[in-house]
Amino acid sequence: MAERKKLLEIKNLKQYFNEGKLNEVKAVDTVSFDIYKGEVMGLVGESGCGKSTTGRTIIRLYDATGGEVIYDGVNVHGKKSKKQLKEFNRKMQMIFQDPYASLNPRLKIADVIAEGIDIHGLAKSKEERMEQVYELLETVGLNKEHATRYPHEFSGGQRQRIGIARALAVQPEFIIADEPISALDVSIQAQVVNLMKKLQKEKDLTYLFIAHDLSMVKYISDRIGVMYFGKMVELAPADELYRNPLHPYTQSLLSAIPAPDPISERSRRRKSYDPASHNYGGNESIEFREVTPGHFVLCSEKEFNQYKAQSNH
Amino acid sequence: MKVEKILQVKDLNISFHTFSGEVKAIRGVSFDLFKGETLAIVGESGSGKSVTTKSIMRLLPEHNSEIKSGEILFNGKDLTKLKDKEMQKIRGHDISMIFQDPMTSLNPTMKIGNQIMEPLIKHQNMSRHAAKERTLDLLKLVGIPKPEIRINQYPHQFSGGMRQRVVIAIALACNPQILIADEPTTALDVTIQAQILELMKDLQKKIDTSIIFITHDLGVVANVADRVAVMYGGKIVEIGTADEIFYNPQHPYTWGLISSMPDMDTDDEELFSIPGTPPDLLDPPKGDAFAARNPFVMKIDLELEPPFFKVSDTHYAATWLLHPDAPKVEPPDAVKRRQNQFNGLTGVSVGTASLEKGSQSQFPGIKEGK
Numbered sequence: 001m002a003e004r005k006k007l008l009e010i011k012n013l014k015q016y017f018n019e020g021k022l023n024e025v026k027a028v029d030t031v032s033f034d035i036y037k038g039e040v041m042g043l044v045g046e047s048g049c050g051k052s053t054t055g056r057t058i059i060r061l062y063d064a065t066g067g068e069v070i071y072d073g074v075n076v077h078g079k080k081s082k083k084q085l086k087e088f089n090r091k092m093q094m095i096f097q098d099p100y101a102s103l104n105p106r107l108k109i110a111d112v113i114a115e116g117i118d119i120h121g122l123a124k125s126k127e128e129r130m131e132q133v134y135e136l137l138e139t140v141g142l143n144k145e146h147a148t149r150y151p152h153e154f155s156g157g158q159r160q161r162i163g164i165a166r167a168l169a170v171q172p173e174f175i176i177a178d179e180p181i182s183a184l185d186v187s188i189q190a191q192v193v194n195l196m197k198k199l200q201k202e203k204d205l206t207y208l209f210i211a212h213d214l215s216m217v218k219y220i221s222d223r224i225g226v227m228y229f230g231k232m233v234e235l236a237p238a239d240e241l242y243r244n245p246l247h248p249y250t251q252s253l254l255s256a257i258p259a260p261d262p263i264s265e266r267s268r269r270r271k272s273y274d275p276a277s278h279n280y281g282g283n284e285s286i287e288f289r290e291v292t293p294g295h296f297v298l299c300s301e302k303e304f305n306q307y308k309a310q311s312n313h
Numbered sequence: 314m315k316v317e318k319i320l321q322v323k324d325l326n327i328s329f330h331t332f333s334g335e336v337k338a339i340r341g342v343s344f345d346l347f348k349g350e351t352l353a354i355v356g357e358s359g360s361g362k363s364v365t366t367k368s369i370m371r372l373l374p375e376h377n378s379e380i381k382s383g384e385i386l387f388n389g390k391d392l393t394k395l396k397d398k399e400m401q402k403i404r405g406h407d408i409s410m411i412f413q414d415p416m417t418s419l420n421p422t423m424k425i426g427n428q429i430m431e432p433l434i435k436h437q438n439m440s441r442h443a444a445k446e447r448t449l450d451l452l453k454l455v456g457i458p459k460p461e462i463r464i465n466q467y468p469h470q471f472s473g474g475m476r477q478r479v480v481i482a483i484a485l486a487c488n489p490q491i492l493i494a495d496e497p498t499t500a501l502d503v504t505i506q507a508q509i510l511e512l513m514k515d516l517q518k519k520i521d522t523s524i525i526f527i528t529h530d531l532g533v534v535a536n537v538a539d540r541v542a543v544m545y546g547g548k549i550v551e552i553g554t555a556d557e558i559f560y561n562p563q564h565p566y567t568w569g570l571i572s573s574m575p576d577m578d579t580d581d582e583e584l585f586s587i588p589g590t591p592p593d594l595l596d597p598p599k600g601d602a603f604a605a606r607n608p609f610v611m612k613i614d615l616e617l618e619p620p621f622f623k624v625s626d627t628h629y630a631a632t633w634l635l636h637p638d639a640p641k642v643e644p645p646d647a648v649k650r651r652q653n654q655f656n657g658l659t660g661v662s663v664g665t666a667s668l669e670k671g672s673q674s675q676f677p678g679i680k681e682g683k
Contacts, residue, residue, distance in 0.1 A: 046502035046503065046504060046505075047502055155590050157590065158590075185357035185358055185529060186357065186529055186530075186531070186570060186573060186574065187357055187569060187570060187573055187586065187587040188357075188590075189573070190573035190574075190584040190585065190586035190587070191586045191587075191588075193584055194583055194584050194586055197583070212502065212503065214503070215532075215574065215575050216575060218575070219575035219584065252504060253503065253504060255507075256503040256504045256506065256507035257503055257532060258506075258507070258510070258530070258532030258533050258535060258536040259532050259535060260531035260532050260534070260535050260559065260571065260574050261535050261559065262535045262538075262555045262556055262559050262560075263556075263655075264535075265532075265535045265536045268536070270507050270511065272504075273504075
């Protein structure tokens with residue numbers, strides 16, 4: 001793992017809303033993790049835990065309250081010229097949750113997809129621009145004829161393909177997918193996930209995949225981070241997280257996912273999580289600690305030793 | 314097996330009249346609901362699951378929907394023919410409904426307590442005082458702490474999960490014989506979803522109500538359902554017990570649904586996905602509606618609608634693949650794994666028929682049906 005290249009380093013990222021006021025919300029509270037080149041990093045947690053805010057802050061849709069996002073050695077949130085920002089925007093793209101709300105209803109599909117191409121001047125002529133649009137449409141499993149239609153003429157799954165084509169148009173290296181399949185039907189979800197996986201291999205992309213559907217996240221991700229109330233509580237390789245969840249919140253989350261399997265459902269035991277159960281003393285330092293290589297848990301020194309003992313069996 | 318049928322839906326056909334023409338949303342749906350059971354209806358959006366249940370509650374918009382034919386029998390009465398006044402007596406009293414979105418299904422300007430008391434006063438002629446007592450009991454029953462305080466609060470003071478509990482309390486107020494839950498947990502987080510599902514199962518045991526549970530989440534189905542009906546293109550294409558549908562599915566659409574969900578064992582292999590999109594019900598295809606997306610399509614699928622073939626006393630599927638003359642096809646790996654897993658676990662061999670099929674031919678492809 002060590003020799004892999006870090007594409008993105010997130011260090012002590014903070015995103016507070018209504019800062020300093022009574023109703024201050026610490027949506028993202030001192031979160032740190034790295035994303036390696038070519039991997040799929042999954043981010044899960046319940047609504048309001050800050051997973052989407054983390055994604056949006058990384059791509060600078062929000063200005064961070066504190067901390068650093070270092071992309072390829074450069075701090076994204078540092079002061080930057082327009083030109084630098086533009087270059088950065090080309091490398092990092094986003095796919096949004098709602099395929100109905102995220103496409104401009106007044107633009108033809110060709111213009112939706114080519115907006116990035118135009119802004120970044122990636123096509124020298126009109127012909128070349130259309131050539132690129134057709135190619136993108138084909139890449140995501142649509143066809144040429146779709147270019148002249150409007151978003152309302154497409155189904156949810158097709159719209160999400162258009163959203164993917166738009167993100168790909170500027171040849172990005174890193175894509176943040178914020179719940180890209182939550183709004184789609186089961187039979188269509190698999191189509192979109194397969195497409196994203198295929199594109200990742202072909203174009204050597206890196207993904208941050210944000211979702212609350214844990215079985216899909218496990219399927220697509222190499223590593224998964226679990227967030228709870230603005231903090232990352234556990235981070236581990238996907239298989240390891242499911243095999244050996246250490247933080248009680250992760251355990252509760254995993255025990256709550258119903259599996260499409262009536263026999264195991266009949267014997268399901270759900271665990272509930274009570275933040276008070278940690279019983280932290282005032283002077284204990286709660287840190288993100290590495291229990292086994294690559295498996296991090298937010299815990300106290302005492303818990304850390306317990307987890308370690310647990311994992312060595 | 315439970316015998317008493319509490320609700321019978323017979324050959325229901327429903328259309329919507331729109332500017333672009335007649336949308337045939339429900340095309341010949343029939344099923345029974347037994348006392349005390351949970352029947353899950355699964356299918357993708359547009360398959361007609363919500364329209365079916367809304368027609369049972371008579372909640373379809375009157376200006377553009379039409380029940381073309383069919384019967385919905387409840388206690389010997391055909392619900393499709395009742396007058397509005399008579400229907401009002403049944404709605405919320407004998408049959409009640411939980412909607413998907415707890416954010417919009419409560420009245421934001423009314424106190425929670427009054428919303429729960431409403432059906433009690435309307436349907437059971439309770440006094441305000443008695444209704445309030447019962448409301449406190451209901452709030453306790455659905456697990457809302459401090460009911461004496463909560464009863465005087467408004468919906469915005471509740472979280473999503475708590476609101477759904479209130480909606481459930483309203484639905485259960487009159488001890489209905491049938492509870493229709495239309496995606497009751499889709500808008501909730503998994504941890505809250507698990508709580509609500511447990512609550513519903515618990516309450517069902519206590520008051521012995523029958524539940525129709527609509528969802529597209531097969532995990533939820535496995536958790537709650539006794540029987541499962543799979544809908545596609547305005548029809549039921551397969552119906553059976555939960556075990557039969559999950560471990561011995563027969564319809565290629567059910568195969569697709571089950572194998573397109575990754576389970577914990579799915580590794581790097583590509584997810585099975587159903588190609589294409591659902592049919593346009595403005596102009597439903599001739600023959601089997603699933604034909605265009607079916608990898609095992611046969612000529613007859615394009616000509617004639619398949620009838621229900623009987624797999625067991627409780628298990629029926631509408632696919633020509635079950636016809637004795639159909640070529641033998643191999644279900645996707647995920648489905649075969651399930652069949653084997655089930656055979657191994659129980660020692661009882663389910664679906665020997667389809668396992669025999671699997672061993673004979675590796676090449677489904679396009680073949681002649683008859």
